[in-house]
Amino acid sequence: MIKLAEELGIEKINFHNLFKTGIPRDHFTGNIDISIKDWFEVKEEIEEKVENNEYSIPVRIPSSFVTKDRFIRNPEYYGYCTCKTKSALLVHPNGMLRICPLLIGTPYGIAKYYDNKIVWDDSPTNELRGIQMNKNTPCATQYKHNKFGKYVPVCCSFKPKQNEKIWQELDWESKTTGDKIRTIIANNDDNEKNKIVDILNKRKDIEIVAVAKSPEDTYDKIVELKPEMVFAKYDFGTSMNGLDIVKKSKETLNNDIPVFNMISNTEIPKDEMVEIIQIVGNKMNTIIREQTEERYNGIIEDYKEYLNQFIKL
Numbered sequence: 001m002i003k004l005a006e007e008l009g010i011e012k013i014n015f016h017n018l019f020k021t022g023i024p025r026d027h028f029t030g031n032i033d034i035s036i037k038d039w040f041e042v043k044e045e046i047e048e049k050v051e052n053n054e055y056s057i058p059v060r061i062p063s064s065f066v067t068k069d070r071f072i073r074n075p076e077y078y079g080y081c082t083c084k085t086k087s088a089l090l091v092h093p094n095g096m097l098r099i100c101p102l103l104i105g106t107p108y109g110i111a112k113y114y115d116n117k118i119v120w121d122d123s124p125t126n127e128l129r130g131i132q133m134n135k136n137t138p139c140a141t142q143y144k145h146n147k148f149g150k151y152v153p154v155c156c157s158f159k160p161k162q163n164e165k166i167w168q169e170l171d172w173e174s175k176t177t178g179d180k181i182r183t184i185i186a187n188n189d190d191n192e193k194n195k196i197v198d199i200l201n202k203r204k205d206i207e208i209v210a211v212a213k214s215p216e217d218t219y220d221k222i223v224e225l226k227p228e229m230v231f232a233k234y235d236f237g238t239s240m241n242g243l244d245i246v247k248k249s250k251e252t253l254n255n256d257i258p259v260f261n262m263i264s265n266t267e268i269p270k271d272e273m274v275e276i277i278q279i280v281g282n283k284m285n286t287i288i289r290e291q292t293e294e295r296y297n298g299i300i301e302d303y304k305e306y307l308n309q310f311i312k313l
């Protein structure tokens, strides 16, 4: 379709897709729905080509779903909902005023126009009733009664990097820090540090935002950059150790502290570990003894798996 649109001299192309997500539209869209797995393959191929400027026309493509770990990373960005931004209204010929396009064909709306006046719908068919207006959530219409494993549905109008006026006016692209796990590596042993940097740089889902060489520097960078994850040497041989980094970070950032992975070739004293866990709970992720690709990849995959399987949204 994109190639055809280019050949025909069409100025831009905009895609909608038809999933079965337990919404009224399911009943009149026949059997042309696509699976989430197939959709991700197509979408990623097209997005990559858009990114590489391989098309001569703008392509507006919906995300439709994201993995939970991505949603958790940028809830404001992925929580886009036209009902919440109040940025569009569907005015139907029968006088129905509605915001959510997925409710077309239902009695749900926000108001009705008749006798030259607009009457707000105060009944249970007001479409905003099922939406937590001040909370960043997956698409309420699709997620209320349905679950999709590690995926959550996002707004059908959520089309990253689109040129639509409203997307630009709301400056929506500025609401994301990106999908990568923003990471700090803290180690004063250059060999060990370089090895970790090399391992993590190979991964597409990690962004190393800083490298720190002392516990004080680690704390400063955690506060300044607010990473999602830290790989820190536990004992730098100075008066401040891993426990102190955790304590100070918690005092300053409270729940915004990162997930900690402590690197230590020796046993960390039990009472110190207990104290760390008391302070940060499940933000203390693991202790690393060997600097191998397998170990680091395992930690990151386990962490993502945890977010995708066990976090309730």
Ligand code: SF4
Residues within 6 Å of the ligand: 080, 081, 082, 083, 084, 099, 100, 101, 102, 138, 139, 140, 141, 142, 154, 155, 156, 157
């Ligand atoms: S599709 Fe979902 S997120 Fe978009 S307007 Fe409707 S309820 Fe909101």
